[in-house]
Amino acid sequence: MTRFEVENLRLAYGHNTVIEDISFRVTQGEIVGLIGPNGSGKSTMIKALSRVLNPQSGRILLDGNNISGIPRSELARSMGVVPQTPILPSSFTAFEIVLMGRNPHLGLLRYESEQDMAITWQAMARTATQSLAERRVGELSGGEIQRIVIARVLAQQPETILLDEPTANLDISHQLEILDLIKMLCRENSLTVVITLHDLNLASQYCDRLILIHNGLVHAHGTPEEVINQANIKDVYGTGECVYTHPVNGLPIVLLKAGSGRNALPEDTINPRNKETEKE
Amino acid sequence: MTEQVMNFRPHWRRRVYAIAGMIIAAVLVVVLATTIGSVKIPFLTTFRVLVSQLPFIDINPDWVNATETIITDIRLPRVILAGLVGAALAIAGATYQGLFRNPLADPYLIGAAQGAALGAVIGFLLPIEFSAMGFGVIPMLAFTGAVLSVAVVYILARVGKTVPVTTLILAGVALGALWGSIYSYLIITSGERIHGIIFWVMGSFSLSDWSEVAVVLPYVLIGVIVIMLYSRSLNVMQLDEEQAKQLGINVEKVKLILLAAATLITAAAVSFVGTIGFVGIIIPHAVRLIWGPDHRFLLPLSVLSGAIFLIIADLVARTILAPTEIPIGIITAVCGVPFFLYLLRRRKGIVYF
Numbered sequence: 295m296t297r298f299e300v301e302n303l304r305l306a307y308g309h310n311t312v313i314e315d316i317s318f319r320v321t322q323g324e325i326v327g328l329i330g331p332n333g334s335g336k337s338t339m340i341k342a343l344s345r346v347l348n349p350q351s352g353r354i355l356l357d358g359n360n361i362s363g364i365p366r367s368e369l370a371r372s373m374g375v376v377p378q379t380p381i382l383p384s385s386f387t388a389f390e391i392v393l394m395g396r397n398p399h400l401g402l403l404r405y406e407s408e409q410d411m412a413i414t415w416q417a418m419a420r421t422a423t424q425s426l427a428e429r430r431v432g433e434l435s436g437g438e439i440q441r442i443v444i445a446r447v448l449a450q451q452p453e454t455i456l457l458d459e460p461t462a463n464l465d466i467s468h469q470l471e472i473l474d475l476i477k478m479l480c481r482e483n484s485l486t487v488v489i490t491l492h493d494l495n496l497a498s499q500y501c502d503r504l505i506l507i508h509n510g511l512v513h514a515h516g517t518p519e520e521v522i523n524q525a526n527i528k529d530v531y532g533t534g535e536c537v538y539t540h541p542v543n544g545l546p547i548v549l550l551k552a553g554s555g556r557n558a559l560p561e562d563t564i565n566p567r568n569k570e571t572e573k574e
Numbered sequence: 575m576t577e578q579v580m581n582f583r584p585h586w587r588r589r590v591y592a593i594a595g596m597i598i599a600a601v602l603v604v605v606l607a608t609t610i611g612s613v614k615i616p617f618l619t620t621f622r623v624l625v626s627q628l629p630f631i632d633i634n635p636d637w638v639n640a641t642e643t644i645i646t647d648i649r650l651p652r653v654i655l656a657g658l659v660g661a662a663l664a665i666a667g668a669t670y671q672g673l674f675r676n677p678l679a680d681p682y683l684i685g686a687a688q689g690a691a692l693g694a695v696i697g698f699l700l701p702i703e704f705s706a707m708g709f710g711v712i713p714m715l716a717f718t719g720a721v722l723s724v725a726v727v728y729i730l731a732r733v734g735k736t737v738p739v740t741t742l743i744l745a746g747v748a749l750g751a752l753w754g755s756i757y758s759y760l761i762i763t764s765g766e767r768i769h770g771i772i773f774w775v776m777g778s779f780s781l782s783d784w785s786e787v788a789v790v791l792p793y794v795l796i797g798v799i800v801i802m803l804y805s806r807s808l809n810v811m812q813l814d815e816e817q818a819k820q821l822g823i824n825v826e827k828v829k830l831i832l833l834a835a836a837t838l839i840t841a842a843a844v845s846f847v848g849t850i851g852f853v854g855i856i857i858p859h860a861v862r863l864i865w866g867p868d869h870r871f872l873l874p875l876s877v878l879s880g881a882i883f884l885i886i887a888d889l890v891a892r893t894i895l896a897p898t899e900i901p902i903g904i905i906t907a908v909c910g911v912p913f914f915l916y917l918l919r920r921r922k923g924i925v926y927f
Contacts, residue, residue, distance in 0.1 A: 346816050370822030377820075383675070383812035385867040394810050398822030402803050405870075450821070 295322045297454060297486045298343065302352035305338050312338045314510030315352070322453075323484040325477065327491055327501030329521075331531055334507045336490035337378055340458045343488060344375045356454070370398035374447035378458040380439065384432025388442050391431055392418055395449030417448035420475060436463035444472060448479070454486040455479075461496060469493075473500045494548045498522050498540075506530060522546040532556050589871040592864075596878035600657070603882050607653045607889045612896060613644055620645055652782040655790065655846070656888040656902075657881035659779075660853055662794045662843035664880025666836040667854030668861070668872055669801050672808045673832055674739050680855035681840040684746025685723040687849040688753035690841060691775055693719025694848070695757045698771050699764060709789060712774070713845040720841035723753060728833065736826055739815075776901030777850035779888050786846045797839035798877060804828055805869040812867070852906040853880055853887075856914045863917045883910065 298320035305313035312335040320326050328336045341347035343354060345361050354361050361369060374395070382391055395417065396410045406414075418424045421441045431439060440463050447455055457476070461469040477500055479485050491497040497504055498518040506514040506521050508530045514521045523546065524537045534554035540547045609620040619637055623645045626633040635642070666681035674683070682688070696719075697712035709717060727749055731741040761771055807828045811818045815825050844850070857880045861872055887905045894900065 341816070344820050346819050366819060366824050367822035370820060373820075375817075375820040377817060380817060381814045383867065385862070386809075386812065390809075390868065391813075394813070394821060397806065397810050400806065 296320070297322045297357060298488070299355040299358075300343075300352070301355070303339075303342065303354065304350040304352050305335065305342050305347060306350050307338075311350070312510060313342075313507075316507070316510070316512055317352075318505055318512065318515065320486055320488060322486050323480065324502040325480055325487040325489060325500060327489050327497040327504045328507060329491060329494060329497050329504055330507035330513075332492070335510060336492075336507060337458050339507070340375065340377075340456050340488070340490060343456055344373060345369060367398045370450065370452075372452055373454045373456065374450040374452035376440075376443050376447050376455070376457040376460050378462065380443045382431045382439060382442075385430055387428055387430055388423060388434065388438075389414070389418070389427040391442055392423070392445045392449050395446040395451075398450065413451065414445075414449045417445040420448060421445040422471075437465065437468050440464060441468070441472065444475070452485075454488070457487065457489040459490055459492065461491070461493065469496065476500075494522055494527075498545045498547065499543075518545055522548065585866075589865055589868070589875075593871070593874055593878070596875060596882070600878050600882050603885050604650075604653055604657065607656075607885045608645055608649045610889060610893060611644070611649055613641075615641055615645065624650070647784070651784045651787050652779050652888070653885055655782040655787050656779050656885045658787065658790050658794050659843040659847055659850065660857075660880040660882070660884025660887075661877040662790075662797070662839040662880075663850065663854040663884075664857035664861075664876040665798055665801055665873055666840045666843075668858035668869070668876040669808070669832050669836040670854075671858055672812065672869055672872075673829060673836075674743060675812060676739075676743070677859065678855075679743075681836065681843075682750075682849065682851075682854065684727050684742060685750040685753065686720040686837055686840045687844065688750040688757070689723025690716040690720035690844045691849055692723075692753040692757040692760075693717070694774050694845075695760045695764070695771055698767050698774070699760060709845065713786075713789075717841045717845035719753075720844060721837060723749060724833070724837040728830075737829060739829075773901055774848040776903035777844075777848035777906075778891075778899065778901055779847055780892070780899055782846070790842050790846065793842035794839050797835045797842075798873075800835040801832060802873055804832055805873050808832070808869040808873075848901075848903070850884070850906060851903050852910045853884055856906075856910045857883055860914055860917055863920075 296319050300316060300318050303313055303316045304311065316339070328339055330336055338347065342349055343361075345364075345366075348362065356364065356369075356372065393406060393410070393414045396406055396414065399410070400406065415424070418427060421444050423438070423441050423445050426434060426438055426442065431442065434442065440460060444460065455476070460472055460476075464472060473496060476487055476489070480487050489501065501518060503516060504514075504518055504521040505512055506526060513530055514526045522537060524535065527533060527537055527548065532555070533550070536548050536550055536554065538547050538549055539545070605617065605621050605624060608624065609615055609617045619641065622633055623637060623642055625631055626635065627646060663681055667679070670679040670681060670683055671677060673679075693715035694712050697715040700711060702711065724746070727742065727746045728737060730749070731737050731745040733741065761768060764771055807823050810821050810823050811825065811828065813821070818825050840854075858872065858876050861875045861879055865871055865875055884902070884906070887902055887909055890909065891900045891902045891905045
């Protein structure tokens with residue numbers, strides 16, 4: 295079943311066009327990764343998919359309905375977003391922030407019920423943030439805030455989750471923890487996930503399909519093996535030979551070698567000792 | 575698990591108790607402020623006179639008629655008006671602070687006070703007398719000035735379909751400065767009327783009666799109810815606007831409704847008694863320091879604290895140098911600032927906004 299249908303999307307900030315013309319589909323229950331260099335428009339795509347940014351042209355269908363016609367509260371019940379660097383009011387407690395995930399489910403006059411509290415608590419349990427519940431978010435670390443915001447999106451109980459670089463502030467163990475959790479939720483509850491990642495290795499490990507965005511267009515689209523290959527990576531990132539195969543599960547991995555980027559020096563001057571001898 | 579969830583209830587219980595306690599305190603302060611004045615009336619007599627005014631309660635009057643007149647027709651309307659204005663300015667301040675996510679915001683930030691003052695000064699200088707909907711010339715023009723000023727700011731700050739908060743503040747501060755310079759010029763050229771104008775700008779309840787309460791009350795009541803309905807939205811809007819939208823808030827709509835409600839109650843509050851300062855900025859901060867930032871408690875507690883604070887401030891203003899009255903704006907600053915600084919020091923090092 296198709297969840298998202300993106301048709302000929304064109305996105306811009308004023309006169310500065312970021313996405314020229316992009317179309318793709320996302321099926322229910324799959325994890326789709328948006329990858330591409332800095333400034334390629336990955337985050338802009340998340341803004342458009344969550345209707346924070348209106349497209350210049352083209353349209354986005356969610357379950358067959360154009361999202362521009364869906365009321366915000368209804369949209370928020372079916373779609374939750376984890377922003378890249380969430381700004382949180384520092385004096386609220388972590389529990390209060392996670393509880394805000396229940397907002398789209400409550401009317402103007404309704405307070406959170408015991409059930410809302412239980413759902414919130416469960417969301418915190420799944421992200422291992424219960425011990426932070428009474429702490430003010432101003433006192434939390436970047437990684438803790440990231441997990442609080444993921445707990446909030448779980449409390450929202452959406453069918454689709456959009457994540458913008460959810461692992462940017464996390465160490466490797468928390469990166470795995472969060473992405474494993476997302477993958478598990480996706481498999482268990484058949485959630486649909488659209489995730490932007492700049493870490494190509496994580497994208498390769500966790501996504502069912504990848505969309506490589508470059509110069510406002512889809513440069514490549516398909517399974518990790520189809521997208522992360524020597525030619526695509528060189529075309530888009532301009533790096534030298536760097537794509538290998540994971541020794542355990544055979545998925546593509548990217549291993550960088552010093553001196554293979556755009557600013558690479560000629561081979562013989564890389565070793566600083568050579569320079570010194572030249573001077574003398 | 576539910577047991578652990580229950581641990582978060584005490585927080586809420588503490589805040590609910592606080593609201594109940596503040597309601598009782600407000601009633602006591604009303605009685606106290608009605609008792610004290612140039613004519614000595616015992617506390618209990620005041621209490622019984624006030625209770626006898628309530629419907630369905632019969633108390634055999636053992637007091638003279640003059641006492642009842644002083645209490646119900648002279649002191650009580652003034653006390654009630656002070657309470658209403660304090661409540662209005664405090665909740666408007668809390669709303670603006672929440673809406674703008676800015677601790678420096680107060681009800682006057684985007685031009686309401688300067689607009690009201692300009693209107694009032696024009697009213698003082700106009701050689702005509704009229705009244706409409708219970709407003710005399712000066713309150714009418716002050717109210718209109720406040721509402722028009724904020725409306726112009728809102729329209730000027732519009733960018734496409736959105737009204738960015740920073741643009742709103744900057745446009746408000748700029749227009750406020752413009753109105754300020756115009757009314758300052760009018761004041762220095764106003765001749766002997768300057769005393770009345772300055773008293774108005776600093777605020778005074780000296781000419782309050784029931785008709786003013788009747789005009790101000792509906793605005794404050796409706797405004798407070800509307801703002802309270804959006805208290806959870808205001809909480810979610812403490813995240814940035816993007817997250818608020820993604821959590822189902824129609825940000826521009828809520829912003830417009832809250833701005834309109836807060837501006838109307840501010841305009842109604844200042845139109846009769848002048849642009850009283852400090853209440854709108856200090857009370858919400860004090861409440862936040864004591865009871866936390868959740869708007870569902872911050873707003874009602876600000877209403878009650880603002881009412882209590884301004885009733886006491888007015889009491890001080892009319893008694894401390896009696897029979898001379900001090901402009902209430904001076905009292906709010908002199909009494910309010912030390913208390914606020916004490917709270918601020920006590921919570922030093924802990925983020926609270």
